[in-house]
Amino acid sequence: MSLSFSAPSLAIFCKVIDNYGDIGICWRLARQLCLEHGVAVTLWVDDLVSFRRICPEVDPAAAQQVILGVTVRHWQDQDGQFDPRDMPDVVIEFFGCELPPDYQQAMAARTPRPVWLNYEGLTAEDWVEGCHRLPSMQPRLRLTKYFYFPGFNARTGGLLHEAGLEARRHAFQHDPAAVTAFLGRFGVTTTAAAGRKVSLFCYPDAPVTALFETWRRSTTPTVCLVPEGVAPEQVAAFLGAAPVAGASANHGRLTVRVLPFLPQADYDLLLWACDVNFVRGEDSWVRAQWAGRPFVWHIYPQDENLHHKKLRAFLALYARQAPALTAYMLGWNGAQTMDDHDAAWNALDSALPAIAAQADAWRESVLAQGDLVTQLLDFVRDLRFAQENRV
Known part of the structure; x- marks a missing residue:
């Protein structure tokens, strides 16, 4: 037959x-x-x-x-x-x-x-x-x-990894007008975009309040873009209002803006447009790797903390030359204590240029597998x- x-x-x-x-x-x-x-x-x-x-x-x-x-x-x-x-x-x-x-x-x-x-x-x-x-x-x-x-x-x-993804990413990230136009849809002006741009997608137990406090006191202006429904209690506390799409507030050096929940194609653009991406689960984790930007992964929790073993296995491959990223990601996931959030973030922030270069190398190595x-x-x-x- x-x-x-x-x-x-x-x-x-x-x-x-x-x-x-x-x-x-x-x-x-x-x-x-x-x-x-x-x-x-x-x-x-x-x-x-x-x-x-x-x-x-x-x-x-x-x-x-x-x-x-x-x-x-x-x-x-x-x-x-x-x-x-x-x-x-x-x-x-x-x-x-x-x-x-x-x-x-x-x-x-x-x-x-x-x-x-x-x-x-x-x-x-x-x-x-x-x-x-x-x-x-x-x-x-x-x-x-x-x-x-x-x-x-x-x-x-x-x-x-769909066909043409690399070409689209490269074209977008090397087109300042396209990036500006995309961010402008969410009220991010050219002046605001001059600082650090971060997307935040996490589970409710992430230490978001501590992160916001660190960014609020930072010397670098930060714009944090959060999809509606993500970390609603912590975001509402920062905003002093309901965390609905379009809401925003500025305290110190931090501006938080709530985005509508984005279709997949637009979420890719968000990852490509930001300097650092906080992602969760599996789908956004993979898309963050293709974005070639530094990212912090919030892994889906499992009983008996089995997810921590999975997290450490990934970090052993991805972040073996980036101890600050390993330490921060373990702390973000509760796999180790992070008593001084400012110190943990500042160490990560200092390492971001090297991590960005490593992210490109990682993307290329995984793409080579087909x-x-x-x-x-x-x-x-x-x-x-x-x-x-x-x-």
């Missing part, structure tokens, strides 16, 4: 846990598969309201809609009946979300059976290199599920070829 598999059909199942990170990754994955590789993608999402925050075209009330060529379906529960003839060539479970039982049965009944992937979370820990592409037999269904791990080297699955979508499709084709030869 010979099958043409140049442009397979594919379904992605996404349960939104981290508000925007999960769907952010899945939406980038779906778009790149569709737009660059001609894959017919169906994206099943359980939370269309969160999805709309990063993609304004989404209709939260629609059971099914097509956006930029991707079919988006509202995944409401684990019930439903599915026809084997409607099963795609590839099925991706994002972060191990469980597929509806009848969907799994329909996959098992399809000929040929779909390639089934469990798309895992990104980590720099060594153990993923031994687990990437490993099969997991599902005897009851006579199906095999394969683990796919994004990563930073050739023994993992790469990172999401993009995730191309590697994922190559893996799928290998599996399908092996499957055909067994028939």
Whole structure:
């Protein structure tokens, strides 16, 4: 049996846990598969309201809609009946979300059976290199599920990076008029932009109040741009008002401005326009790496502080020549004490030029591994070829 598999059909199942990170990754994955590789993608999402925050075209009330060529379906529960003839060539479970039982049965009944992937979370820990592409037999269904791990080297699955991203970033960052026009949309004037520009995206437990106090007393003017809904209590305390889009206040050397929650393309521009970026979770963490700017990562918290191990593994690769960045990021995440925030930030601030140069080198080294979508499709084709030869 010979099958043409140049442009397979594919379904992605996404349960939104981290508000925007999960769907952010899945939406980038779906778009790149569709737009660059001609894959017919169906994206099943359980939370269309969160999805709309990063993609304004989404209709939260629609059971099914097509956006930029991707079919988006509202995944409401684990019930439903599915026809084997409607099963795609590839099925991706994002972060191990469980597929509806009848969907799994329909996959098992399809000929040929779909390639089934469990798309895992990104980590720099060594153990993923031994687990990437490993099969997991599902005897009851006579199906095999394969683990796919994004990563930073050739023994993992790469990172999401769409075609043309580098050229767009380079053009924007070397066009002062474009940067000024973009920041001007949010009330950042040319005079204000002359100081330090920082984007802030973090979880509620970050020491934002201490950071604001440090910047308020700093000798360098700082403009901090915060998406609406981020650290709302700390931002409201600084503003003395509700932290809604458009609100702003200035105290000492610090100006805080609240931005509307940005679509993905505009969020990239924000990262490119700022001198330092505070990011969280996985999606904005990866985009900060592509931005080539110094960044501070707030990792998604896990039980028993397992996230601290993941954080240290990344820092051992990314910041091994930047001890001030390691110390600050560990303190920002509560992985070690940071009693004197001024001293920690000042040490980091002094190291920023060297960190910026290292960020460029890091970006180039990771880009050399190839993009995730191309590697994922190559893996799928290998599996399908092996499957055909067994028939």
